[in-house]
Amino acid sequence: MAEQPILTVEGLTAAYGAVTALNKVNMTVPRGGICAVLGANGAGKTTLLRTLSGLKRAEAGRVLLEGADITRIPAERHVHHGLVHVPEGGGVIVELTVEENLRLGGLWRAGRRERAARMAEVVELFPPLRERLSRPAATLSGGERQMLAIGRALMAGPRVLLLDEPSLGLAPLVTRQIMDMLLQLRADRDLTVVLVEQNARSALSITDHGFVLNQGEVVMEDSSRRLLADDRMRHAYLGF
Numbered sequence: 001m002a003e004q005p006i007l008t009v010e011g012l013t014a015a016y017g018a019v020t021a022l023n024k025v026n027m028t029v030p031r032g033g034i035c036a037v038l039g040a041n042g043a044g045k046t047t048l049l050r051t052l053s054g055l056k057r058a059e060a061g062r063v064l065l066e067g068a069d070i071t072r073i074p075a076e077r078h079v080h081h082g083l084v085h086v087p088e089g090g091g092v093i094v095e096l097t098v099e100e101n102l103r104l105g106g107l108w109r110a111g112r113r114e115r116a117a118r119m120a121e122v123v124e125l126f127p128p129l130r131e132r133l134s135r136p137a138a139t140l141s142g143g144e145r146q147m148l149a150i151g152r153a154l155m156a157g158p159r160v161l162l163l164d165e166p167s168l169g170l171a172p173l174v175t176r177q178i179m180d181m182l183l184q185l186r187a188d189r190d191l192t193v194v195l196v197e198q199n200a201r202s203a204l205s206i207t208d209h210g211f212v213l214n215q216g217e218v219v220m221e222d223s224s225r226r227l228l229a230d231d232r233m234r235h236a237y238l239g240f
């Protein structure tokens with residue numbers, strides 16, 4: 001029997017007033033690995049993540065996490081179900097230190113020992129954070145802030161991590177570092193990452209599977225390898 005997908009999206013529709021931003025989106029995300037959500041500006045990528053994590057109300061459709069309907073639960077409850085969203089820009093609290101930001105991510109978890117173990121894992125994954133634990137997040141570079149945002153999300157021990165444009169505004173070398181770190185996360189079979197990226201080429205180079213959105217609809221989905229090789233699709237929707 002095929003393994004149950006970690007995330008199933010059925011007919012998901014969302015709107016801003018009269019503007020339909022997501023139109024009957026269907027997606028099946030297999031457990032483990034990283035999948036990319038790609039598409040031009042305004043295609044609906046951010047709206048998709050916001051609707052998956054309950055920040056935006058679905059007009060219609062369902063979101064199932066391991067078969068459980070999470071469509072209408074409040075945004076703050078999603079972490080209890082194992083779904084954590086890192087918004088565009090990361091949303092770290094710049095007045096707090098790196099360590100305090102990380103602690104916040106693990107707050108709702110009960111065991112102190114478990115939180116300490118997670119913190120050790122996170123700083124191993126993101127070595128620049130280890131050296132800066134006691135510094136205010138305001139002093140971090142753009143790439144380090146992104147690492148902190150992802151690290152804070154990992155502190156909650158998610159089963160599904162939604163990442164909105166982690167490379168936005170970063171230099172190519174720093175983008176590569178972030179992508180390499182995401183590749184390390186891919187080895188963790190208990191974690192599934194949904195990665196929204198404007199930079200389709202670099203996203204497809206590290207993901208297993210990709211969904212292409214256009215005007216709020218999934219117009220194509222395939223293995224990342226095949227999407228990269230599909231010239232017509234790349235020219236039409238991904239701009240490279």
Ligand code: ATP
Binds near residue numbers: 020042043045046
């Ligand atoms: P980008 O890469 O530019 O962030 P995106 O693919 O993430 O684009 P969305 O931000 O989800 O796309 O936008 C989808 C559609 O919804 C667009 O037509 C956009 O103009 C519209 N939209 C997004 N946010 C709002 C808002 N707060 N109010 C009104 N319309 C919005």
